[in-house]
Amino acid sequence: AQRVTQPEKLLSVFKGAPVELKCNYSYSGSPELFWYVQYSRQRLQLLLRHISRESIKGFTADLNKGETSFHLKKPFAQEEDSAMYYCALRLYGGSQGNLIFGKGTKLSVKP
């Protein structure tokens, strides 16, 4: 069955420290993965998609098919990075591109 696992509910780091938010997936097809971010009481916003291989707000994420992972990383965390982060897997075929979300990781960056 398709599944997205974010093992950490809460991740707390100090400003300037590196941060890694973990995401593992289970999917038999060709995966398409996204990271969404939700700042306090705001809408979900797309942060990264694996196909773009870009860096947004200093964050990067690499798809590792061997380890079925799509971890989100940033070398130096900032206080404004504090938010809820969701990893999402897109399904194809009969599911018409539906997203399966992980349960989310709350990132707290302390001054």
Added chain:
Amino acid sequence: NAGVTQTPKFRVLKTGQSMTLLCAQDMNHEYMYWYRQDPGMGLRLIHYSVGEGTTAKGEVPDGYNVSRLKKQNFLLGLESAAPSQTSVYFCASSYSTQGGFERNQPQHFGDGTRLSIL
């Protein structure tokens, strides 16, 4: 260009009451989705639509109905609200090519509707 707009933003209902949440998008997207967001559960898909006049069940459809009479609107209805439906509801839409789904296109989300049922 407003993107995805949800109304209302907040609502308090009594058990057994009914209501409809409205989602409107101005991006000419074919695909629209309704999710609920609960603490510790992430986002779960309630219903979705791949085009005007079509709807389908998602992961947690029970207790909800939807309609997509116009391409730009996707309505979520609660016929008889229950406390278990207290949640934050998000609508989303995404682009598709004619006859198929465009890979790598993200879903665009609305601001959410915070619904409390007493």
